Amino acid sequence: MVSGSTTSINIEYFFRLLYDAVTGAHVPGGTNALLFSVWQIIIVLGYFAALVALFILVYSLMRLYDVRRQEVTIYGPLPVVQERNVLTNPRWLHIQDLIGSDNSNDWRQAIIEADIMLGDMLTRQGYQAESIGGQLKQVEPSDFDTLNDAWEAHKVRNEIAHAGSAFVLSDTLAKRTIAHYGNVFHEFEMI
Incomplete structure (x- = not known):
């Protein structure tokens, strides 16, 4: 057993890594490629999310059209109020x-x-x-x-x-x- 030796975590080192990741300072070429591939994945996921949202929008509009068509069959067309005289009441x-x-x-x-x-x-x-x-x-x-x-x-x-x-x-x-x-x-x- 060694007495008097202490182990500590260098917090400054982790802040420096975070700073380098954000600013891109001291980034070796391999890390740039990794960041680029992660960005490409984010772009693909964004396109996928946009397509899903577009599908949901089209589906919702189709369902709305179906509901309106069913409403006409259930309730019938709007009754037409015949205009006879100028409304005086x-x-x-x-x-x-x-x-x-x-x-x-x-x-x-x-x-x-x-x-x-x-x-x-x-x-x-x-x-x-x-x-x-x-x-x-x-x-x-x-x-x-x-x-x-x-x-x-x-x-x-x-x-x-x-x-x-x-x-x-x-x-x-x-x-x-x-x-x-x-x-x-x-x-x-x-x-």
């Missing part, structure tokens, strides 16, 4: 302003206000019930050509009322629902 103009917004809360408010307008129309026609659904159940299909439109729109309003902000309302569904209300209001010349 101020409530309907307000609903149109709300549905034209980019804010989903405005779309929800537009649907709820259109449903209230539907309830007022049904009450004026003599249908008395606790709810709009009850009023719609009293309607004879022969008296109401757009009864299915009224039901479809009212179902969406109920989903909004019961689920609240948890109900995901897309702009397509919101506009389709308002178009259903518009068809009903056109039939009864409210707009």
Whole structure:
């Protein structure tokens, strides 16, 4: 045993190696080749990652197209609101302003206000019930050509009322629902 001998790590040596690696100082030719080959691997991995991202993007766009096509088959095309007269009903103009917004809360408010307008129309026609659904159940299909439109729109309003902000309302569904209300209001010349 040797007494008094100590072994220590030279920290300065490791910092010098790190400095040389970063600056390239005192790098022998073999190390340059190693760094170059590592850089080439990084470039290849970058291209591979870009190709994977491109594949994911194309796949996502294809799936989005499929979902939109399925939405048309499930919900049907957007109902066309026939323009007869200039819109003069101020409530309907307000609903149109709300549905034209980019804010989903405005779309929800537009649907709820259109449903209230539907309830007022049904009450004026003599249908008395606790709810709009009850009023719609009293309607004879022969008296109401757009009864299915009224039901479809009212179902969406109920989903909004019961689920609240948890109900995901897309702009397509919101506009389709308002178009259903518009068809009903056109039939009864409210707009």
